[in-house]
Amino acid sequence: MTNTLLSLGYGYSADHFAQTLRRKGWRIIGTTRSPEKAEHMRASGIEPRLWGKDDLTKDIAAASHILTSIKPEGGEDPVLAAYGKQLQSARPEWTGYLSTIGVYGNHDGAWVDEDSRAEIPTKRASERLAAEQAWQALTPAAHVFRLGGIYGPGRGPLAKIRSGKAHRIIKPGQVFSRIHLEDITGALLASIAAPNPGRVYNLVDDEPAPPQDVLAYAADLLGSEMPPEVPFDEAELRPMARAFYADNKRVRNARLRGELGYALRYPGFREGLKACLAADNL
Template sequence: MQTLIIGCGDTGVRVAARAVAAGDTVTGVVRSDASAARVRAVGAHARVLDLDNDPLDDLPQVDRLFYFAPPPREGTVDTRMARVLDALAGSMPQRAVYISTSGVYGDCGGAWVDENRPVNAESERAKRRVDAETRMLAYCGHACILRAPGIYGPNRLPIQRVLDGTPILDDADGGWSNRIHIDDLAGIAWLAGTRAMPHSVYNACDGNPTGLGVYYDTLAHMLDVAPPPRISWAQAQARFSAMRLSFLRESRRLTNQRLLADTDYVFSFADFRDGLAASLRAEPPRD
């Protein structure tokens, strides 16, 4: 099998390692030489490409396509994906997987959200993701879309914020926090890339939402420091960036029941507390 991973970063390298172990010939497309070295370290081939500007007409023919690259930072169209899929137009993969975001649902007022809920993207970044989902399914009708919430894992924790005592929004003013450990996201993506999935869209989450404060307090306890101080929404508007506020405005509780019903996937970290502990053990020591 020829496997192509567009955007072979932290999640992609984990998928690449699984594909190499399965005997696939794997190519990971990355943006830097440092990322290319990580791809080669797991036994895959690496291509350093600028998806916005470099010619893409020599991308390899593909049996499995994993698309993990983010959209551009502006606009409502994922022009990067458009260029990649144009270049792959003569190659129809047996399996295609795209990691999208749960942000396509927009603000759901704290309601439980399954995959039958219509998309309601409110920010431009979420609209770019809706565009990408549409493009991927138009290119490959049997593609699998994984809508992921906040991804955490080694080197993906707000450790410095907690150590610095940076305030967080009080849960009374904020919404629900949904998560997926990066190892589980890679595992789900690989599963979707190796079998026919009954549905085209899945919430790729651990299925156990909490208030954001619970997550930060748990991390603070594990770091043996005081919990972060809380601030109100009015105070947050004065302190936080527009980007961060846009995330905090949206509240939803993601269910992963479709994924559990359709597959035999067993989560490594269904409880974020276990995921945090494992991530901290994998972090490099701090001075």
């Protein structure tokens, strides 16, 4: 019997994961709000569904595996709001919820793990935590994956340097945790192979690093002029980007390595960016 993945939300990470499974012979169903994107999905072997227009009841019942990456909207998870009853009665072998390390909030650069909590959670962090818990309560097959900053071919520091608009924003002591696209897929595959329902995993690499250092390394790889430095207080940032800088922490991945036994392909940003450059040049 062919395994079927229902991908609720079909963004950058979900696409890479789904295409990996498709090449293994899986049937893939994915949702999008865009008719244009639906056609691109269809052309790449994915069965598209238009979110809010197509009924997913039969797809939920048919799915052996479910991945959801749709963030909360208006204080609730839109998937659970629309299909909670259907999901509750479904019996997938595995369900994955893609969350964010933003749930930990700010820890002034200290290390956190899956048991850490934000001392003063933001509204966004509280909504994410509530969504995680709602999925775990709804289906016994649920796993939660908290992702760091995602980068990979066509997305991340190299793309920023190539745009010519990159700036090295300097906020002393600030670090971010990241994860390469291929390691997201690798971790999800490891979880499917050894499921542990109810468990939460941080998907981050081994090297939390200042964002300006990562951009500097990307510029060096490309042989480009070094982006100018801008003090954080003087930077022109959108509200979402500024909110990211309010959280400063180092995120551990010991559970990913120990319990899932997953060995990162790109344990640091240098290895990851070199691989991105090689992929971009293919």
